[in-house]
Amino acid sequence: MAEQLTTTSYAVLAQVAVHPWSTYELVQQRVRYFRYVWPRAESAIYREVKRLSSMGLLDGRKEHVGKRARTVYSITEKGREALREWLGAPVSPFAMDFEAMIRLFVAPLGTKEQIVSTLHQVRDDVREMLRFGGEVKQEFLDGIAVTQDQVYIRALAVDFFISLLNTVGAWTERTLAEIESWDDLSPDGKNERALEKIRELPVATPESVERTPVPPRTQLQRRRHDGRSV
Amino acid sequence: MAEQLTTTSYAVLAQVAVHPWSTYELVQQRVRYFRYVWPRAESAIYREVKRLSSMGLLDGRKEHVGKRARTVYSITEKGREALREWLGAPVSPFAMDFEAMIRLFVAPLGTKEQIVSTLHQVRDDVREMLRFGGEVKQEFLDGIAVTQDQVYIRALAVDFFISLLNTVGAWTERTLAEIESWDDLSPDGKNERALEKIRELPVATPESVERTPVPPRTQLQRRRHDGRSV
């Protein structure tokens, strides 16, 4: 049995810290509230609670509903202590998977309809996530959220989620508008205008870039919790 | 040998489509330009080019630098065709890993210094990514980028990257300011104010949320390229 706790371990601990859950409920709640910041497979959660339980960080109690058994987990003092320790360790950086961006890179190989359709899907995904965000917002306003007593913390998270989605949504709209204004996907006469647009992007540029600096040797390396690079 | 192409396969194809690369260069360039939208392990890329090559989507040529061999890959017509087909398939939604958010959820278990330090790390990570974004911007303005002839497409990507980072950065700053204005991390007297703030968040709320709707059964499911759900 591996002893090293992963971020997924802490995510489960954090969830159980709110109050006891059965594994099934944990998975359901996870879908609802952790899906967007730390998406992991269902089976991984079932595996994780067992591990945490065997390490004494969670306390699992067998219950029965008729003949069917279920295990309800609560956090132990040792588990809470592990969380406290984790809070002081280096955090892994924000990372994302955004397939649509790769599509955009090779869009000129395909048709305008294809890339427009891809961006429509992104727009719809963002709308769906925003709908969910609105629902969570309403739950708090109605005072019926599971973590109602933690609004002062959760509000910060909802703010993040909604700001990010609005940004992605706005980008999608203006990109769609730009592409739809084109006759085709060829570069003809578009690069001039693009350079103007790129010049206006709100970010500082370095003095000059004669030689592009050597990139780091390996792929994105997340920080480990002992502070060493992996 | 599995026949199913993954998004990573297409990401590699998309990269080679620009022009031929040795695997080593591919990995280096990947770190530079794909790291932030589709981060994958180095070894996965070495595996992938071999697979794509054996499937006839890439053409690998052995070269020699002194006694040391290296393989340079270029895309085949079949590979280009595969990309074209992929462009018409459903795209997997935007997804992220954001450990700091989980930290925030359980922040009251630890100290104010801990959560402030975590947010400082996020701010620094964002700054570093923005610095990189500024560098890419400057490369295009200087006319020396590898994909200079594709500015009209790449500008859209740089726009995305910078907008997103500015949003994350701004959130980090205001969250830091909010938390630093607190005496401690207890809920005392903070929830009232938080509800006001949550009310102002720019997202529509549903009519009402009496029963929270049943969440989908499983974890985040990415769309597969044959259109079926996985």
Added chain:
DNA sequence: GCGCCTATACTCTAAATTGGAGTAAGTAAA
């Protein structure tokens, strides 16, 4: 009171993926 459907509550496994360790040759600088 029976059949059907959906929800609960998991377990199991093949396949994929990751995070390194390891090997070896070229190149530059002290």
Added chain:
DNA sequence: TTTACTTACTCCAATTTAGAGTATAGGCGC
């Protein structure tokens, strides 16, 4: 000439995912 770094990979154990599979519970229609 020794050392250090870069290029150019291969290999593998351990983890993780995606999904199939198993079985009970409970509500609803008829």
